[in-house]
Amino acid sequence: MSLNDFQALMPLIIMTASPIAVMLAIAVSRSHRFTAALSLYSIYVALLALAIAYPEAPRQVSSLIIIDRLALLYMALILISGAVVVMLSYGYLNKCSVNREEYYLLMLLAMLGSMTLACSSHFASFFLGLEVLSISLYALVAYPKQRIGQIEAAMKYLVLAAVSSAFLLFGMALIYADSGTMALSEIISKTAGAHKYTLPFTAGAAMIIVGIGFKLALVPFHMWTPDVYEGAPAPVTAFIATISKGAVFALLLRYFGGTVIIQSDALFSIFAVIAAASMIIGNILALFQSNIKRVLAYSSIAHMGYLLVAFLAGEQQSAKISTFYLTTYFVTTFGAFSIISFLSSEDREADDIGYYRGMSSKRPFLASVLAAMLFSLAGIPLTAGFMGKFYLISAGVSSGLWALVITLALSSVIGLFYYLRIIFSLFAQAADNHTLQPRISAAGSVLLAALFLIILWIGIYPGPLMDGIGAMIAKPF
Amino acid sequence: MMLVLLIAVPLLAGLLCLPLSTIHRKAPFWLSLAALTADLLVAASIWANCQTDAVAAASAGRWLISFRIDWIPQLGVGIHFALDGLSLILVGLTEFLGIAAAISSWSEINERAGYFYANLMFTISGILGVFMSLDLFLFYFFWELMLVPMYFLIGIWGHENRAYASMKFFIFTQAGGLLMLISILGLYFIHGRATGIYTFDYVQLLRTALSEPEGTWLMLGFAVAFAVKLPAVPLHPWLADAHTEAPTAGSIILAGLLLKTGAYGFLRFVIPLFPAASAAISLPAMIIGTVSILYGAAMAFSQTDFKRMVAYTSVSHMGFVLLGIFAFNEVAVQGAIVQMVAHGISTGMLFFIAGALQERMHTRDLTLMGGMWSTAPRMGAVTLIFAAASLGLPGTGNFVGEFLVLLGSWQAGAAITAIATTGLIAATVYAVWLMHVTFFCSAGTEWKFPDFSFREMAVAVVMIAAIVAIGLYPAPLLKVSALPVRAILNNTYVVHDAAALSQQSRAAVKPGVIR
Secondary structure, three states: OOHHHHHHHHHHHHHHHHHHHHHHHHHHOOOHHHHHHHHHHHHHHHHHHHHHHHHHOOEEEOOOEEEOHHHHHHHHHHHHHHHHHHHHHHHHHHOOOOOOHHHHHHHHHHHHHHHHHHOEOEHHHHHHHHHHHHHHHHHHHOOOOOOHHHHHHHHHHHHHHHHHHHHHHHHHHHHHHHHOOOEHHHHHHHHHOOOOOOHHHHHHHHHHHHHHHHHHOOOOOOOHHHHHHHHOOHHHHHHHHHHHHHHHHHHHHHHHOOHHHHHOHHHHHHHHHHHHHHHHHHHHHHOOOOEHHHHHHHHHHHHHHHHHHHHHHOOHHHHHHHHHHHHHHHHHHHHHHHHHHHHOOOOOOOOEHHHHOOHHHHOHHHHHHHHHHHHHHHOOOOOHHHHHHHHHHHHHHHOOOHHHHHHHHHHHHHHHHHHHHHHHHHHOOOOOOOOOOOOOOHHHHHHHHHHHHHHHHHHHOOHHHHHHHHHHOOOOO | OHHHHHHHHHHHHHHHHHHHHHHOOOHHHHHHHHHHHHHHHHHHHHHHHOOOHHHHHHOOOOOOEEEEEEEEHHHOEEEEEEEOHHHHHHHHHHHHHHHHHHHHOOOOOOOOHHHHHHHHHHHHHHHHHHHHEOEHHHHHHHHHHOHHHHHHHHHHHOOOOHHHHHHHHHHHHHHHHHHHHHHHHHHHHHHHHHHOOOOOEHHHHOOOOOOHHHHHHHHHHHHHHHHHHOOOHHHOHHHHHHHHHOOHHHHHHHHHHHHHHHHHHHHHHHHHHOHHHHHHOHHHHHHHHHHHHHHHHHHHHOOOEHHHHHHHHHHHHHHHHHHHHOOOOHHHHHHHHHHHHHHHHHHHHHHHHHHHHHHHHOOOEHHHOOOOOOOOHHHHHHHHHHHHHHOOOOOOHHHHHHHHHHHHHHHHOHHHHHHHHHHHHHHHHHHHHHHHHHHHOOOOOOOOOOOOOHHHHHHHHHHHHHHHHHHHOOHHHHHHHHHHHHHHHHOOOOOOOHHHHHHHHHHHOOOOOOO
């Protein structure tokens, strides 16, 4: 390992050191404020380290890790989102009376796992990253353990994630048996050559898709999503909805994106069916929910289905467009979950739609922000979600995926129904004199206002963001 | 810049309405009224400028006034507004009916008034954007954007069943809109691949060569979106609910303006962009138009709810518009445009009356009404005039519109026209029946309520003057619409200034990034 390797690995090294630092700090003295600040600052330092690693990209460090621009872009996305989640968690945990400090330890570990996924170029680092992420999440889902639903959610997540990991491992074994290597670049070069897609190879790839599909919550691997979304504390749900999915999507782009997906008809069909099923089933099941976290869970299933449309478009643009979409989805999801987490108290999550009824007359700012987030999820103009959906449809149309594009359009019309229902109750007459407690701190308001403005900015003037992403993944593979 | 001003004035007024409501309860009302009047004056000044024959002749197939800057150059999206005679007429109508809608809300809206007028202004500026956009992306942007404030207008200030109605309205139009978006993108890529210029600019896309199945499918995507809005018969179910449950101002805007965006879409986009494909569906479209005329009339006659009944007459009247547009000759299309204006005014006023009645009687149920002429003679007289307009009595604008449509469509299909003409008889039945059950026949209860106030009479007088003016002297209207109609039908829109415009935008539009 040369000095340059360390330079490229700097963000990962910092994120590995920070949980240890946090652990030691907790051993010395328990202070929620200090632990949160330490975590936040180590995330900031890791963000700075991305700039140190940037000149080295692309660099293959051992056969396990590749630091290229795609990895750096997704690491940046993960770190920025992680900072938002830590801020949300601080506000959320301040209302709880349990031991709060270890939470940040787990959060940093989960981010480390996510970052490993984003730069993995070998099955070993793939599995390692995935397990670090998953195991931290099991504990996080159950963390302040005040409510019964949490334990149920954590157990469900644990069992199902373990099953999907087993599939994943078996798939890796099949591919290894077939191709004799676990390094991504060698596997891909074999598929391009005379080797092509043999049956064991395709079967192995399909089993890896099970593992990825589970993390992305795609139909038919979506069963855990609503329960975990509902049971987990709001900031953890935000983490699962964004960072965990973003990291796995980066991996999907690296392993299956570009030429791989187009070459194999079998894999293409599998993804196309999964995408269509996710869009339709996610949107239909969301119709019957009365819990806003469950609605967002099902809507996330549909959104991941939309995302696959751009992924399947398979041109060079698809990595760019899907990353753009993912970014808008992150911002929107954070907006929605921030509000839920601000309004939650120690003994109850603010997740019943009835709770939000008539919010516009009492808390007009919160109601407007939440409405903007929901409009963005629904893809209405002036919001980032509109531009995201526009780019998705354009990617699909440009590759002639007509069936998927029309499924996307029609299923998102179903989606409108449940978003509008929530918006409608926001603006309806308040039922009685129920109070929307607790108050939101000034910092929280600033965060919400910032997310709101970002949504509008991307919705009105998406050019710079698109250019920025395009510059980062000009040559993704 | 004038065009940007047209859209920006109501938009800014809407934003100001929110804080203003805390200063004085009626402040948002006056601000909206002032903004719309100012806007109407701007439109009138553009109208006045283009009235002289010399200018009009020189601008055959050209835009009277246009504005273009880049928006998302990476995609070839520009902010391109322009007016020709057709859009100018509709812009004028938008501001005219916007004023009526604002006035109708004077006493109806007392709750969250600032927010109400803000939404009203946003809707109007969205509609203005739809009528002026010459960039397909921008057009779609405004097309979707005008729905959101309209959704709030129905959903917050509507009547009993507002949640259902607003959602149905939104979902129907959004479904049509998304299909249109797919078509827009299809056209964008086909044009881009053929020419290497990836752009959403209408003027450039006009020259896209399309093969047979491509053109038909893309055209259908647009046509569905516009047919939902129009509405044409199988796609109309949202209309009755939305119109009935909306507050008065919402109903006026819906019937008077939102339906017109559908007709405008056919004229501006479907026919010029896909001349061959739309000629191919002209017969089915005329049949759908005729079915809408008769079905709307029959449904109107069987309603017991005042607003619902007026809503169904819209289906019938807009059927004439569809019939006229797809007759593909100048007379019929001009008739369709006159019919659009006349229907906007007459139906808008009928909803105004329905709103006034509901405010006084707290019901829209026709079976409870009756014998109200003695109580409210002024109201009765106004209703009589607009019922007469609705049945197409000579002397009203509706007569001119329907007559020209039928005259033109006779050349395209005599049998269909003969059937469509029976719609006029059906219209007589429902209009006379409406008058009878509301103001003439005696009801069980003796209604006592105040007659039209000065504010309401002022609106009524202006509306009567407008509808009669179009009925007696439609020449100015026809003159303004003649050139755009000719350009649309002969597809000569861009021949004159294509060179100038494409030079301009070729400099601005970089080759598309998506590929």
